[in-house]
Amino acid sequence: MAPLLLNGSDRLPYDEPNLHLLGRVTRSSIPVRAEPNENNPRIGKLYRDELVDLLEIVESAHGPAHNPRWYRVEQGYIHSAYIQRVEDNPANSIIETIPESGILGQVSVPISQSLLRNRQGYWVKLYRLYYSSVHWITGLDQSPSGEVLYRLTDEWLRVNYFAPVRHVQPVSPDEYSPNATHVSPGEKRLEVSLQDQILTAFEGSEIVRQCLVSTGVRYMETPSGDFQVQRKFPSKHMGNGGLTSDPRAYELLGVPWTTFFHDAGIAFHGTYWHDNFGTPMSHGCVNMSNADALWLFRWTAPDYTLRDGDSPLWKVSANKGTRVLVI
Secondary structure, eight states: OOOOOOOOTTSOOTTOTTOOEEEEEOSSEEEEESSSOTTSOEEEEEETTOEEEEOEEEEOTTOOTTOOEEEEETTEEEEGGGEEEEOOOOOOOOOSOOOTTOEEEEEOSSEEEEEEEOTTSOEEEEEEEETTOEEEEEEEEEOTTOOEEEEEEOTTTOOEEEEEGGGEEEEOGGGSSOOOTTSOGGGEEEEEETTTTEEEEEETTEEEEEEEOBOBOTTSOOOOEEEEOOEEEEEEEEESOOOOOOTTSSEEEEEEEEEEOSTTSOEEEEOSSOOOTTSOOBSSSEEEOHHHHHHHHHHSSSOOOOOOOSSOOOOEEOSSOOEEEEO
16 A cells, blocks of 8 residues: 655644744755745845744645745745744743653744853853754753742763753653554664655555655765664764854754664654654754654654653663664
8 A cells, every 4th residue: 555644743734824833044054045946036035043934835746845834924935945944932840850860842932042151150152042942851950030040951972051940841751651562672673764754654565654755965865774772862963063153163952852873873763953754854864853852762763751860861782773774
Protein backbone atom coordinates (compact mmCIF):
# COMPACT_ATOMS: atom_id res chain seq x y z
CA MET A 1 0.00 0.00 0.00
CA ALA A 2 1.06 3.61 -0.45
CA PRO A 3 1.80 4.92 3.05
CA LEU A 4 0.34 8.19 4.25
CA LEU A 5 2.76 10.86 5.38
CA LEU A 6 2.10 11.77 8.98
CA ASN A 7 3.48 15.24 9.64
CA GLY A 8 4.31 16.26 13.18
CA SER A 9 1.59 17.86 15.26
CA ASP A 10 3.53 21.13 15.36
CA ARG A 11 2.56 21.69 11.73
CA LEU A 12 -0.63 23.71 11.55
CA PRO A 13 -3.27 22.97 8.90
CA TYR A 14 -3.25 25.03 5.73
CA ASP A 15 -6.99 25.60 5.70
CA GLU A 16 -7.62 26.78 9.25
CA PRO A 17 -9.61 30.03 8.96
CA ASN A 18 -8.54 33.26 10.64
CA LEU A 19 -5.24 31.74 11.66
CA HIS A 20 -2.87 34.18 13.37
CA LEU A 21 0.71 33.05 13.01
CA LEU A 22 4.00 34.57 14.00
CA GLY A 23 7.28 33.63 12.34
CA ARG A 24 10.97 34.12 13.14
CA VAL A 25 13.58 34.47 10.39
CA THR A 26 16.25 31.82 11.03
CA ARG A 27 19.05 32.77 8.61
CA SER A 28 21.00 35.94 7.85
CA SER A 29 18.36 37.16 5.40
CA ILE A 30 15.53 35.91 3.21
CA PRO A 31 13.97 37.53 0.14
CA VAL A 32 10.46 38.94 -0.01
CA ARG A 33 8.88 38.41 -3.42
CA ALA A 34 5.92 39.98 -5.18
CA GLU A 35 4.32 36.54 -5.70
CA PRO A 36 4.87 33.05 -4.17
CA ASN A 37 7.34 32.05 -6.86
CA GLU A 38 11.14 31.83 -6.57
CA ASN A 39 11.45 33.25 -10.08
CA ASN A 40 9.45 36.37 -9.22
CA PRO A 41 11.18 39.69 -8.54
CA ARG A 42 12.66 40.25 -5.11
CA ILE A 43 11.04 43.32 -3.58
CA GLY A 44 12.62 43.30 -0.14
CA LYS A 45 14.43 41.37 2.58
CA LEU A 46 13.84 40.15 6.10
CA TYR A 47 16.78 39.59 8.45
CA ARG A 48 17.82 37.08 11.10
CA ASP A 49 15.59 36.96 14.17
CA GLU A 50 13.04 39.41 12.77
CA LEU A 51 9.53 38.50 13.88
CA VAL A 52 6.87 38.79 11.22
CA ASP A 53 3.11 38.30 11.12
CA LEU A 54 2.21 35.47 8.74
CA LEU A 55 -1.05 36.66 7.22
CA GLU A 56 -1.82 33.66 5.04
CA ILE A 57 -0.41 30.21 4.23
CA VAL A 58 -0.17 29.56 0.49
CA GLU A 59 0.62 26.29 -1.28
CA SER A 60 2.19 27.56 -4.48
CA ALA A 61 1.78 25.78 -7.79
CA HIS A 62 5.30 27.03 -8.56
CA GLY A 63 6.81 24.96 -5.73
CA PRO A 64 9.46 24.10 -4.77
CA ALA A 65 8.05 20.60 -5.18
CA HIS A 66 9.35 19.28 -1.86
CA ASN A 67 7.96 22.26 0.06
CA PRO A 68 5.46 24.49 -1.77
CA ARG A 69 4.47 26.33 1.41
CA TRP A 70 4.75 30.14 1.30
CA TYR A 71 3.55 32.85 3.64
CA ARG A 72 1.92 36.10 2.71
CA VAL A 73 3.32 38.91 4.83
CA GLU A 74 2.70 42.64 4.82
CA GLN A 75 5.50 43.26 2.32
CA GLY A 76 4.69 40.37 -0.07
CA TYR A 77 5.47 36.64 0.02
CA ILE A 78 8.22 34.65 1.73
CA HIS A 79 9.06 30.97 1.38
CA SER A 80 8.73 28.91 4.56
CA ALA A 81 12.15 27.24 4.47
CA TYR A 82 13.81 29.61 6.94
CA ILE A 83 10.79 30.67 8.97
CA GLN A 84 10.22 29.12 12.37
CA ARG A 85 6.60 29.36 13.41
CA VAL A 86 6.59 30.57 17.00
CA GLU A 87 4.32 31.57 19.82
CA ASP A 88 4.86 34.21 22.47
CA ASN A 89 3.82 32.82 25.86
CA PRO A 90 5.86 34.66 28.53
CA ALA A 91 3.69 33.61 31.47
CA ASN A 92 5.28 30.54 32.99
CA SER A 93 4.97 30.08 36.73
CA ILE A 94 7.99 29.53 38.98
CA ILE A 95 8.90 26.06 40.17
CA GLU A 96 10.07 26.85 43.69
CA THR A 97 11.72 23.49 44.38
CA ILE A 98 13.94 22.05 41.67
CA PRO A 99 15.19 18.51 42.27
CA GLU A 100 18.92 17.84 42.20
CA SER A 101 18.32 15.68 39.14
CA GLY A 102 17.06 18.78 37.33
CA ILE A 103 14.02 19.21 35.13
CA LEU A 104 13.66 19.90 31.44
CA GLY A 105 12.26 23.20 30.22
CA GLN A 106 11.21 24.40 26.79
CA VAL A 107 11.56 27.99 25.62
CA SER A 108 8.04 29.39 25.11
CA VAL A 109 8.87 32.78 23.56
CA PRO A 110 10.38 33.50 20.12
CA ILE A 111 13.78 34.55 21.51
CA SER A 112 15.20 34.67 25.03
CA GLN A 113 18.54 36.33 25.67
CA SER A 114 20.47 34.19 28.13
CA LEU A 115 22.98 35.58 30.61
CA LEU A 116 26.27 34.35 32.02
CA ARG A 117 27.76 35.42 35.33
CA ASN A 118 31.47 35.76 34.63
CA ARG A 119 34.37 35.17 37.00
CA GLN A 120 34.28 38.78 38.11
CA GLY A 121 30.63 38.39 39.10
CA TYR A 122 29.28 40.56 36.28
CA TRP A 123 26.26 39.53 34.23
CA VAL A 124 27.00 39.39 30.49
CA LYS A 125 25.00 38.24 27.49
CA LEU A 126 25.50 34.70 26.26
CA TYR A 127 23.50 32.60 23.77
CA ARG A 128 20.17 33.50 22.27
CA LEU A 129 17.70 30.76 23.14
CA TYR A 130 15.01 30.02 20.60
CA TYR A 131 11.40 28.90 20.75
CA SER A 132 10.91 25.14 21.31
CA SER A 133 14.55 24.51 22.25
CA VAL A 134 14.88 22.30 25.35
CA HIS A 135 17.22 23.00 28.29
CA TRP A 136 18.13 21.56 31.68
CA ILE A 137 16.76 23.63 34.58
CA THR A 138 19.02 23.06 37.58
CA GLY A 139 18.30 25.97 39.90
CA LEU A 140 17.03 29.50 40.53
CA ASP A 141 18.78 32.85 40.68
CA GLN A 142 17.98 36.54 40.45
CA SER A 143 19.16 39.19 38.01
CA PRO A 144 20.52 42.55 39.21
CA SER A 145 17.10 44.06 38.44
CA GLY A 146 15.40 41.49 40.68
CA GLU A 147 13.94 39.31 37.93
CA VAL A 148 13.74 35.62 38.84
CA LEU A 149 15.88 33.46 36.55
CA TYR A 150 16.22 29.77 35.92
CA ARG A 151 19.74 28.42 36.05
CA LEU A 152 20.18 26.31 32.93
CA THR A 153 23.09 23.89 32.62
CA ASP A 154 24.71 23.00 29.30
CA GLU A 155 24.99 19.20 29.14
CA TRP A 156 28.15 19.41 26.98
CA LEU A 157 30.18 22.26 28.47
CA ARG A 158 28.65 22.04 31.97
CA VAL A 159 28.37 25.83 31.88
CA ASN A 160 25.50 27.54 33.69
CA TYR A 161 23.54 30.16 31.81
CA PHE A 162 20.39 31.96 32.94
CA ALA A 163 17.03 32.88 31.42
CA PRO A 164 13.88 34.50 32.83
CA VAL A 165 11.48 32.05 34.45
CA ARG A 166 8.67 33.51 32.37
CA HIS A 167 10.46 32.42 29.16
CA VAL A 168 10.90 28.72 30.00
CA GLN A 169 8.05 26.24 30.38
CA PRO A 170 8.92 23.13 32.46
CA VAL A 171 8.31 19.86 30.65
CA SER A 172 6.57 17.10 32.57
CA PRO A 173 8.37 13.70 32.45
CA ASP A 174 5.08 12.22 31.23
CA GLU A 175 5.51 14.19 28.02
CA TYR A 176 8.69 12.34 27.03
CA SER A 177 8.26 8.98 28.81
CA PRO A 178 8.62 5.79 26.69
CA ASN A 179 5.67 4.90 24.46
CA ALA A 180 4.68 1.66 22.72
CA THR A 181 6.24 -0.26 25.60
CA HIS A 182 3.98 -3.23 24.80
CA VAL A 183 5.90 -3.79 21.55
CA SER A 184 8.98 -6.00 21.67
CA PRO A 185 12.14 -3.93 21.00
CA GLY A 186 13.13 -6.39 18.29
CA GLU A 187 9.94 -5.61 16.39
CA LYS A 188 10.79 -1.94 16.01
CA ARG A 189 12.94 -0.54 13.22
CA LEU A 190 13.47 2.76 11.43
CA GLU A 191 14.14 3.22 7.74
CA VAL A 192 15.43 6.46 6.22
CA SER A 193 15.17 6.91 2.46
CA LEU A 194 17.90 9.30 1.33
CA GLN A 195 16.30 9.58 -2.10
CA ASP A 196 12.80 10.38 -0.87
CA GLN A 197 13.83 12.16 2.37
CA ILE A 198 11.28 10.11 4.30
CA LEU A 199 11.61 8.31 7.63
CA THR A 200 9.39 5.30 8.26
CA ALA A 201 8.89 3.56 11.61
CA PHE A 202 7.86 -0.09 11.61
CA GLU A 203 6.49 -2.41 14.25
CA GLY A 204 7.00 -5.74 12.53
CA SER A 205 5.58 -5.23 9.03
CA GLU A 206 3.22 -2.43 10.06
CA ILE A 207 4.03 1.21 9.39
CA VAL A 208 3.26 3.18 12.56
CA ARG A 209 4.64 6.59 11.58
CA GLN A 210 6.13 8.40 8.61
CA CYS A 211 7.50 11.89 8.22
CA LEU A 212 9.54 14.07 5.94
CA VAL A 213 13.15 14.65 7.06
CA SER A 214 16.24 16.52 5.92
CA THR A 215 19.45 14.52 5.71
CA GLY A 216 23.00 15.69 4.96
CA VAL A 217 23.88 18.02 2.11
CA ARG A 218 26.56 17.32 -0.49
CA TYR A 219 29.98 16.49 1.02
CA MET A 220 28.29 16.02 4.43
CA GLU A 221 25.93 13.25 3.39
CA THR A 222 24.17 11.07 5.96
CA PRO A 223 25.92 7.68 5.75
CA SER A 224 23.91 4.76 4.44
CA GLY A 225 23.98 1.41 6.20
CA ASP A 226 22.53 -0.73 8.98
CA PHE A 227 22.88 0.89 12.42
CA GLN A 228 21.40 0.88 15.92
CA VAL A 229 20.41 3.65 18.29
CA GLN A 230 23.34 4.28 20.64
CA ARG A 231 22.56 7.30 22.84
CA LYS A 232 19.65 9.63 23.52
CA PHE A 233 19.79 13.19 24.85
CA PRO A 234 16.60 15.13 25.56
CA SER A 235 18.66 18.34 25.23
CA LYS A 236 21.86 18.61 23.20
CA HIS A 237 24.31 21.44 22.53
CA MET A 238 25.54 21.07 18.95
CA GLY A 239 28.12 23.21 17.17
CA ASN A 240 31.65 24.38 17.93
CA GLY A 241 31.34 24.49 21.71
CA GLY A 242 32.13 28.16 22.09
CA LEU A 243 30.88 30.69 24.62
CA THR A 244 29.48 33.56 22.57
CA SER A 245 26.61 35.99 22.26
CA ASP A 246 27.00 36.18 18.46
CA PRO A 247 23.80 34.81 16.89
CA ARG A 248 25.78 34.03 13.72
CA ALA A 249 28.05 31.57 15.52
CA TYR A 250 27.58 27.85 14.93
CA GLU A 251 26.16 27.11 18.36
CA LEU A 252 22.82 25.32 18.54
CA LEU A 253 21.64 25.25 22.15
CA GLY A 254 19.02 22.90 23.44
CA VAL A 255 18.56 20.80 20.30
CA PRO A 256 15.51 18.79 21.31
CA TRP A 257 14.97 15.03 21.46
CA THR A 258 18.29 13.88 20.01
CA THR A 259 18.74 10.19 19.16
CA PHE A 260 22.25 9.15 18.00
CA PHE A 261 22.72 6.09 15.80
CA HIS A 262 26.23 6.44 14.31
CA ASP A 263 29.76 6.63 15.75
CA ALA A 264 30.43 9.86 13.81
CA GLY A 265 27.81 11.71 15.84
CA ILE A 266 24.91 11.31 13.40
CA ALA A 267 21.51 11.63 15.05
CA PHE A 268 17.82 12.19 14.60
CA HIS A 269 16.74 15.42 16.26
CA GLY A 270 14.23 18.22 16.33
CA THR A 271 15.01 21.35 14.33
CA TYR A 272 14.21 24.98 15.12
CA TRP A 273 16.49 26.66 12.53
CA HIS A 274 14.66 25.64 9.36
CA ASP A 275 11.30 24.28 8.23
CA ASN A 276 12.28 22.78 4.89
CA PHE A 277 11.90 19.04 5.37
CA GLY A 278 11.89 16.88 2.26
CA THR A 279 15.30 18.00 0.94
CA PRO A 280 18.88 17.67 2.30
CA MET A 281 19.69 20.49 4.75
CA SER A 282 21.97 19.11 7.48
CA HIS A 283 25.63 18.48 8.31
CA GLY A 284 24.89 14.75 8.30
CA CYS A 285 22.20 14.36 10.93
CA VAL A 286 18.56 13.60 10.17
CA ASN A 287 16.60 16.79 10.83
CA MET A 288 12.90 16.48 11.59
CA SER A 289 10.08 18.45 13.18
CA ASN A 290 10.15 18.66 16.96
CA ALA A 291 6.93 16.67 17.20
CA ASP A 292 8.34 13.83 15.08
CA ALA A 293 11.64 13.90 16.98
CA LEU A 294 9.85 13.65 20.32
CA TRP A 295 7.74 10.74 19.10
CA LEU A 296 10.88 8.92 17.90
CA PHE A 297 12.73 9.70 21.14
CA ARG A 298 9.92 8.09 23.13
CA TRP A 299 9.47 5.12 20.79
CA THR A 300 13.06 3.94 20.32
CA ALA A 301 15.24 1.85 22.62
CA PRO A 302 16.95 2.43 24.96
CA ASP A 303 14.14 3.86 27.05
CA TYR A 304 14.73 7.26 28.60
CA THR A 305 13.13 7.55 32.02
CA LEU A 306 14.05 10.44 34.31
CA ARG A 307 14.86 9.23 37.78
CA ASP A 308 15.70 10.95 41.04
CA GLY A 309 19.41 11.37 41.58
CA ASP A 310 22.16 13.79 42.44
CA SER A 311 22.68 15.09 38.89
CA PRO A 312 20.63 15.46 35.71
CA LEU A 313 20.29 12.41 33.50
CA TRP A 314 22.04 13.97 30.52
CA LYS A 315 21.70 10.85 28.35
CA VAL A 316 20.96 7.14 28.17
CA SER A 317 23.14 4.67 26.27
CA ALA A 318 22.81 1.12 24.96
CA ASN A 319 24.85 -1.41 23.04
CA LYS A 320 21.81 -2.62 21.12
CA GLY A 321 19.18 0.03 20.58
CA THR A 322 16.48 0.18 17.93
CA ARG A 323 17.60 -0.84 14.43
CA VAL A 324 18.11 1.99 11.91
CA LEU A 325 18.39 1.35 8.17
CA VAL A 326 19.57 4.25 6.01
CA ILE A 327 19.12 3.42 2.32
